[in-house]
Amino acid sequence: MDSLRVITTVRELQAEAERERRAGRRIALVPTMGALHAGHLSLVKVARERAERVWVSLFVNPTQFNDPKDFETYPQDLSKDLELCRSRGVDLVFAPSAAELYPEDAQTWVDVERLSQPLCGANRPGHFRGVTTVVARLFLAARPHVAVFGQKDFQQLAVIRRMERDLGFGIDIVGAPTVREPDGLALSSRNVRLGPLARQQALALVAALDAAQNALDQGCRQRDELLAGVRETIAGASQASLDYAELRDPDSLELAPSVLAGPSLLALAVCFRPDPDGRGGEVRLIDNRVLCPQPQTEDRA
Amino acid sequence: MDSLRVITTVRELQAEAERERRAGRRIALVPTMGALHAGHLSLVKVARERAERVWVSLFVNPTQFNDPKDFETYPQDLSKDLELCRSRGVDLVFAPSAAELYPEDAQTWVDVERLSQPLCGANRPGHFRGVTTVVARLFLAARPHVAVFGQKDFQQLAVIRRMERDLGFGIDIVGAPTVREPDGLALSSRNVRLGPLARQQALALVAALDAAQNALDQGCRQRDELLAGVRETIAGASQASLDYAELRDPDSLELAPSVLAGPSLLALAVCFRPDPDGRGGEVRLIDNRVLCPQPQTEDRA
Numbered sequence: 232m233d234s235l236r237v238i239t240t241v242r243e244l245q246a247e248a249e250r251e252r253r254a255g256r257r258i259a260l261v262p263t264m265g266a267l268h269a270g271h272l273s274l275v276k277v278a279r280e281r282a283e284r285v286w287v288s289l290f291v292n293p294t295q296f297n298d299p300k301d302f303e304t305y306p307q308d309l310s311k312d313l314e315l316c317r318s319r320g321v322d323l324v325f326a327p328s329a330a331e332l333y334p335e336d337a338q339t340w341v342d343v344e345r346l347s348q349p350l351c352g353a354n355r356p357g358h359f360r361g362v363t364t365v366v367a368r369l370f371l372a373a374r375p376h377v378a379v380f381g382q383k384d385f386q387q388l389a390v391i392r393r394m395e396r397d398l399g400f401g402i403d404i405v406g407a408p409t410v411r412e413p414d415g416l417a418l419s420s421r422n423v424r425l426g427p428l429a430r431q432q433a434l435a436l437v438a439a440l441d442a443a444q445n446a447l448d449q450g451c452r453q454r455d456e457l458l459a460g461v462r463e464t465i466a467g468a469s470q471a472s473l474d475y476a477e478l479r480d481p482d483s484l485e486l487a488p489s490v491l492a493g494p495s496l497l498a499l500a501v502c503f504r505p506d507p508d509g510r511g512g513e514v515r516l517i518d519n520r521v522l523c524p525q526p527q528t529e530d531r532a
Numbered sequence: 533m534d535s536l537r538v539i540t541t542v543r544e545l546q547a548e549a550e551r552e553r554r555a556g557r558r559i560a561l562v563p564t565m566g567a568l569h570a571g572h573l574s575l576v577k578v579a580r581e582r583a584e585r586v587w588v589s590l591f592v593n594p595t596q597f598n599d600p601k602d603f604e605t606y607p608q609d610l611s612k613d614l615e616l617c618r619s620r621g622v623d624l625v626f627a628p629s630a631a632e633l634y635p636e637d638a639q640t641w642v643d644v645e646r647l648s649q650p651l652c653g654a655n656r657p658g659h660f661r662g663v664t665t666v667v668a669r670l671f672l673a674a675r676p677h678v679a680v681f682g683q684k685d686f687q688q689l690a691v692i693r694r695m696e697r698d699l700g701f702g703i704d705i706v707g708a709p710t711v712r713e714p715d716g717l718a719l720s721s722r723n724v725r726l727g728p729l730a731r732q733q734a735l736a737l738v739a740a741l742d743a744a745q746n747a748l749d750q751g752c753r754q755r756d757e758l759l760a761g762v763r764e765t766i767a768g769a770s771q772a773s774l775d776y777a778e779l780r781d782p783d784s785l786e787l788a789p790s791v792l793a794g795p796s797l798l799a800l801a802v803c804f805r806p807d808p809d810g811r812g813g814e815v816r817l818i819d820n821r822v823l824c825p826q827p828q829t830e831d832r833a
Contacts, residue, residue, distance in 0.1 A: 253553070
C-alpha cells in the first residue's frame with residue numbers, strides 16, 4: 232500500500248497544510264535538493280519525533296548555485312528519492328518545478344545580510360540569498376511547525392535560523408547532527424562524484440578537524456596555530472585545494488579571537504579535482520566542528 | 533462595550549490568527565503607519581466586505597524612512613487611532629514596538645528588485661526594501677487571507693503584489709481607490725504638516741493629473757508633451773518643487789514609450805517647503821492616475 236502523497240504545486244500544498252493545521256496536526260518539513268542519502272534520512276527521523284506529519288521537499292534550487300556547471304551536474308534521481316521516502320514513512324513529498332517556485336518575472340529576494348557574508352558566502356556569491364529565498368518560499372508553501380536541517384551545512388543553518396527569527400515564521404528550526412560514512416567522511420550528495428583517489432583523500436577533511444581537536448585537547452588555544460595544522464593536513468592530499476579553513480564564533484560567525492576563549496566553529500571547504508586517470512569530477516566538500524576549549528586548570532597538566 | 537482587542541506581540545497575534553483560521557473565519561489585514569484618516573477608513577470598509585475579521589496594524593516602520601527627520605516628525609496619535617478603529621468596528625489592532633518587529637541583530641531583508649528601483653525608489657533609497665520587509669513580517673504575524681492597500685501609493689501596491697506572488701504568501705492583495713478632500717487633494721497623514729499656503733498649492737498635484745487627462749482626451753499621445761504640461765502646472769506653485777513626474781507601464785513600471793499606446797501610470801511626487809511665514813514643515817506628497825488612451829478613430833474628430 233502506497234501512502235506517500237506527491238504534490239507539485241504550491242496551491243495544493245498550502246491547502247493540505249491548512250487541512251492538517253485545522254485538524255490540529257503538526258507538520259515537520261525536511262527541505263532537500265533530492266539525491267537523498269542516509270544524512271537526509273536521519274533528518275526524516277528527527278522530523279518524525281517532532282510532528283505527526285513528515286513532509287520532504289525535493290527541489291534542486293537554481294538560484295543557490297553560483298556555478299552553472301555545479302547546477303547541471305548536481306545528481307538527481309526522483310524515483311529513488313520517492314522510494315526512500317516511502318520506505319521511511321514520509322507522508323508527503325513536495326516536488327515542484329522551477330517555474331512553480333519562481334513565477335515569471337520573479338524578482339523578490341530574501342537576504343540575511345551579515346551571516347551570509349563569510350565562509351561559503353564569500354566563496355559562492357549569491358548562494359545564501361538563493362537558499363534563504365527558496366526556503367522562505369518553501370516555508371510559506373508548506374506552513375510547517377518544525378523544519379529540520381543538517382548541521383553539516385552549519386552556516387546555512389545559522390542563516391535560516393536568523394531568517395526565521397527576523398521575519399517571524401513561527402517555525403521551530405531544528406539542526407540535526409552530521410551523518411558520516413564508516414570512515415568518517417560526512418555524507419553529501421556530491422560524494423558520488425568523487426573519483427576513487429579523491430574519495431580516499433576526502434578523509435583529509437575529517438582528519439583536519441581531528442587534528443585541530445587533538446591540538447586543542449593538548450592545550451593549544453592559538454587560532455592561527457590550529458588553522459596551520461588544518462592547512463597542513465589538507466595540503467597532504469594531492470587532489471585537494473583548500474577553499475577556506477576558518478575559526479569563527481558559532482552564533483555571529485565573526486572571526487574567532489587570536490586566542491580561543493569559548494566555543495569556536497572550525498569550518499572547512501575543500502575542492503577536489505578529478506583523479507589523474509580522469510575519473511570523478513570537480514567536487515567541493517564542506518565539513519565543520521564546534522571546538523570547545525576546556526578551562527585550563529593548574530592540576531590538569 | 534468595547535470589543536476592540538489590542539495586541540502588541542507577534543506571538544499573540546499568530547496564536548489569534550491560528551484560532552480564527554481553525555474556526556474557518558477569514559481575516560483581512562489593513563497595514564498602516566497610524567495617523568489614521570478617511571483614506572485608511574475606506575480601506576477598513578473594503579476589508580470588511582471581504583472577511584469576517586478586520587485587523588488593522590499601527591506601526592511607524594523605521595526601516596522605510598530614508599530621511600530620519602521625516603521619521604521623527606511623522607504624526608502619531610495612538611488613542612485617536614484606536615478610537616477611529618473602534619468606531620468602524622475593527623476587530624483587532626496590532627500595535628507592536630519596533631523591538632518586537634525587529635529583534636536584536638535583525639539583518640534579514642525582503643527585496644523586490646526591479647519594481648523597487650524607479651519613482652519613489654530612486655528618490656528614497658532603501659524605502660521599498662523597508663516596506664517589503666515589514667509587510668512580510670506583518671503578513672507572517674497576522675496570517676491574513678486578504679490585505680488591503682491604498683492605490684495612492686501605486687508603486688508600493690505593485691511592489692507588494694509582486695512580493696506576495698513571488699514568495700507565495702497565499703494572500704489576496706486588494707488595492708482600494710484613493711480618497712480625496714472635497715477640493716481634490718489626496719488624503720495623506722502628511723497633509724496636516726502643510727502650511728496654509730502650501731496646503732492650497734498642494735492642489736497643483738491633482739491639477740497636474742487633470743491637465744494630463746485633459747490633454748489626453750484632446751488626443752495628445754506624446755509622452756513628453758504630457759509631462760511638460762504636468763511640470764508646468766507644478767512650477768506654478770511657489771512652495772513646490774517637483775521630485776518626479778513620470779509616465780510608466782502600470783504593471784512593469786518600465787518607462788512608457790514616447791507615444792502612449794496603452795494604459796499608462798502618471799506618477800507624481802512633489803516636495804513642499806514651509807510657508808514664507810514659517811508655518812508648516814517640509815512635506816513630500818505623491819499622487820497618480822492611470823491614463824487610458826482611447827483608440828482614435830477617423831470619425832471621432
